[in-house]
Amino acid sequence: MEKKKIKILIAKPGLDGHDRGAKVVARGLRDAGFEVIYTGLHQTPEMIVNTAIQEDVDVIGLSILSGAHMTIFPEVLRLLKEKGATNIHLFGGGIIPDEDKEKLYQLGVGKLFDPGTKISEIVEYLNNLFKEK
Amino acid sequence: MTIKEYLKKFEEKDERILAKIITMVEEEYKESEEILRYINKKIGKAYRIGITGPQGSGKSTLIAKLTKRLLNRYKEIGIIACDPSSPFSYGALLGDRIRMNELFLEKGVFIRSMATRGSLNGLAYKTKEVADILDAFGKEIIIIETIGVGQVEVEISNLVDTTVVVFVPESGDGIQILKAGLTEIGDIFVINKSDRIGADILFYELKNLIEISYQNSKWKPPIILTQAVNNYGIEELEKEIVNHYNYLVENNLLEEKREKAIIRELVNNFEKEILKILWQNEKVRKSFAEVSKEVLEKKLTIEEGIKKLIREVKYDQ
Amino acid sequence: MTNKEWEELEKTYEEWEKRVKDLPQCTLPLFKTLSDIPLKIVYTPLDIKDFDYLRDLGLPGEYPFTRGIRETMYRGRFWTMRQFSGFGTAEDTNKRFKFLLSHGETGLSVAFDYPTLLGKDSDDPMAKGEVGVCGVAISSLRDMEILFDGIPLDEVSTSMTINGPAAVIWAFYLITGEKQGVPFHKLRGTIQNDILKEYIAQKSYIFPPEPSLRIIVDIMEFASKEVPKWNTISISGYHIREAGSTAVQELAFTLMDGFTYVEEGIKRGLDVDTFAPRLSFFFNSHLDFFEEIAKFRAARRIWAREMKNRYGAKKKESLLLRFHTQTAGCSLTAQQPENNIVRTAYEALAAVLGGTQSLHTNSMDEAWALPTEKAVLIALRTQQILAYEIGVTNVIDPLGGSYYVEYLTSKLEEEAYRYFEKIEKMGGMVAAIKAGFPQREIAEAAYRYQKELEEKKRIIVGVNEFVLENEKIEIPLLKIDPEVEKRQVERLQNLRKERDNIVCERRLKELKMAAKSRENIMYPILECARAYCTLGEIIGALKEVFGEYREEAFF
């Protein structure tokens, strides 16, 4: 069934307060026609997954700049699985070294964008994601 | 999963399935009809509270604090938060939830954000249906937040049992409020951000307005001063909601109110459908084209044109 | 100039302008500063018509200090070359410090990890995965002792980037000095301790604004009595800029934060001249070369004027806006990272031409990882080249009198005052923050900038133009051994066993009592530190009294 609107949760886990990117992306995605939920700073994986499930989002985008990506991405994936919500696509952005990226891709994380990525690239990525389906 | 399986899991109180079912209805999937038929018999247990008022008046914050309080007495609470879609991109930034952070890990609290997607009455298109689903799921209290763009958002009062109208000292003078049409729909009035200057003045202005508007009504809406961010006045708000509930029950108005709302909904939707049918009628469209030409050529006045159209439509029946 | 000369100039200019107007201009699509100030093609005396040399500039070391705060500026002494560092455990950072000191660095600067910045111990559940990652983990006096082991604290000046828990971390440092035999009054350094910009931009706040400001005034009061050489607040625009603000916003919000601290001190009954000289500033140096220089000059002028006229400061030292600068982290690109060396050099030049007192130059890989030693060395060398080779330090404020720079300086000043007015109307900075005003202005500017990049109205070399085909962007692996977290947690847990827990509890109780009263909170915090109460415990006790601040997002 074709969905009318793609719903995206942009979440900012970790202890750092660098929400510039998350906010700019949230706004950019809104302006590209998505329905975006942004829940603010210091979200734990549990909060993120709870929100994603209640809102029945199609995608979760995590912005991580604190270096805790190897802890947080796997934990979100684990919780999604535990709650039977593996259909939700997880992607992210932040400062993530290639070696770590590879490991996360293998775990099933979607694309990980580098800092400075154009919003239009993210939009294109998301649109392709839903064209395929 | 088939729809039957979905409904079975729904019955078992699976939150994820609840969320999915809401999506199916919101997106008007073909299963929607069956879902609505299924839940139809299960609704009516939840008490519904509507919160309306200008954008930024603190509705979401108020809901977060109120819910925290209500959790002392109720286990199951549903929240529907409406936000506007962008008229340009049709996208939306659903920002109410962020004020409700403290509820994210509360068991029994289910929050759903909905974008208006072009609806103009301050609510998302399927707000009522989603409230019904939450009701059928077993939520004891359902709170609905309108978008609050400052326009008339009277629709909310048809959807809920108690309507709370929120003002802030910045809302402007009494005339403005009167114009906004909100004084007729409120069962409870809240002046939030009462930490700011102007709250007392607003209080007295509002009091006068309400006394006039509710002259002939048995229910005299209270005005409560709150400071949502500081968790102040929330207890009183809760108390007044209970009072209003008791008033409705004691005067046998609850059922009446809900029935009226259902009939209204029926009428509204019926009229909408009728109009659709009317406009689909080839002859009607043709007569309309002819009449509009005559009106433009000043052969007929608008009134005469309408009379002529009505005659033709009737004749056509 | 006489009236006639003005008229003649005006006429000549108008004619020239007419001729030039329709000539093609195509190098860049956007002739505006990063603050969105539209730019003319050339500036003349006409643009600074009411310029008054003595009123607007004066001489170096003289009011209003536009040209610099010292008479001799860099002839007297260079700026302090201070490179920020810290990672892993206290032992790791201790080694890095010793490396830097042996290479001629003159000041130490500590970066803390996120749990520490938020006042959480390394074994806090929220700290998982972040211990020692973006800075050093300091959970107790024990860690601080290790951090400065073998570094005589009376010989270095130490800058610590710490805000929410500044009072506690500072207490750890003071006691570390005491244990080395260095009395408080000999210790030199800076704590950032600028909580307002945390609410505005960086978001490592702990308590609500009111108790936070009270703690800050406690610190100012304590320092003026006991640690007179310490800089108690480094009022920071750096993070405001990194969060996406314009230069004008950075200038306006930072100075407004500064005024707020001054007002709080005065409200407490402190004499402005006892604490104002210990306030310093911390700015960002971004890519728009002339606008940055103008920003630094305007900042000095505004601060001196307001301190003198509005707050009645009498001592010269109270009027001086001393500042540290860091080149813009957000201007670094992951693409062709070597280009960052060049960007950083220009930004550093702007800071020096703007008269900075100390400078951190970013390493080319700084935005992504803790810099390698080689990258750190290049960054330091960049400063040394500026100081020793290219001659910019010979003459003070060499751009003073430039029509363009003077115009921009006044323009930035004017725009800043416009923000001051708005914020004052809202009831001051704390009220404005609560209403989300600066946050919203910054988010708006960040979004506008992003759009300008995407529409190629602005060019970033290697990112949206001059892109290397198939460049593989390599973000070097930030290797923080997971052992770090484990070791750190172990150490903390041992400490909890070894120390006298009954004393700890008593100290924490006394702290809470003091927090509830109006006592200066520094004294009981020092006692807690001495008893080896941990950071998390001390902050936890204060949270019980003060509550916690919750942020909301403003778009």
Ligand SMILES: Nc1nc2c(ncn2[C@@H]2O[C@H](COP(=O)(O)OP(=O)(O)O)[C@@H](O)[C@H]2O)c(=O)[nH]1
């Ligand atoms: N000063 C003050 N601000 C409040 C109060 N209640 C809410 N706010 C702030 O008002 C802003 C808008 O609140 P929000 O709940 O999003 O309003 P909504 O748009 O009506 O849902 C937020 O910044 C709140 O923190 C209050 O009682 N006093």
Ligand SMILES: [Mg+2]
């Ligand atoms: Mg809201």
